[in-house]
Amino acid sequence: MLNILTYGESILTEKANEITEFDQSLQRLIEEMHEAMQRDHGIGLAAPQVGTSKRLFIVGIDDEPLRVFINPHIVASSQETTELEEGCLSFPGLYFTVVRPLAVDIEAVDMHGKPFRISADGLLARVIQHEYDHLDGILFVDRVSPSKRKRALTHYGRMLKM
Numbered sequence: 001m002l003n004i005l006t007y008g009e010s011i012l013t014e015k016a017n018e019i020t021e022f023d024q025s026l027q028r029l030i031e032e033m034h035e036a037m038q039r040d041h042g043i044g045l046a047a048p049q050v051g052t053s054k055r056l057f058i059v060g061i062d063d064e065p066l067r068v069f070i071n072p073h074i075v076a077s078s079q080e081t082t083e084l085e086e087g088c089l090s091f092p093g094l095y096f097t098v099v100r101p102l103a104v105d106i107e108a109v110d111m112h113g114k115p116f117r118i119s120a121d122g123l124l125a126r127v128i129q130h131e132y133d134h135l136d137g138i139l140f141v142d143r144v145s146p147s148k149r150k151r152a153l154t155h156y157g158r159m160l161k162m
């Protein structure tokens with residue numbers, strides 16, 4: 001079973017690499033990420049969070065089929081933004097409100113290398129943006145004001161010592 005890395009691991013703040021091989025090992029990675037995400041009750045997980053520097057993330061909201069995004073590009077974002085409380089499997093127990101565009105259009109390829117494009121809003125758009133950020137080494141604590149970020153990380157540091 002894959003471990004999910006937590007804040008402080010350097011791979012979480014690095015830009016991940018494009019995927020060029022669509023083989024068995026990629027399928028196995030996706031299956032193992034899916035298991036790890038379900039075990040930790042997440043709704044999204046990016047490959048760098050399991051220690052793999054690849055541009056891949058998965059989204060699984062409620063009982064919807066698993067969505068796999070490889071080499072994704074957010075090609076459009078709505079002007080309209082929304083505030084929503086986010087958590088991250090790499091920051092267990094930390095939640096705070098983040099402002100992001102309400103809707104996005106994203107292009108990616110699936111696990112067989114086949115291109116697709118979707119328009120997402122609501123929770124799906126939110127999870128996509130959060131996971132997409134992980135591929136560029138951007139964490140949800142980077143999407144809030146510096147003072148809020150500092151408070152959050154101080155709080156997180158304190159929680160880790162408990």
Ligand code: NI
Nearest residue numbers: 087088089090
């Ligand atoms: Ni996350």
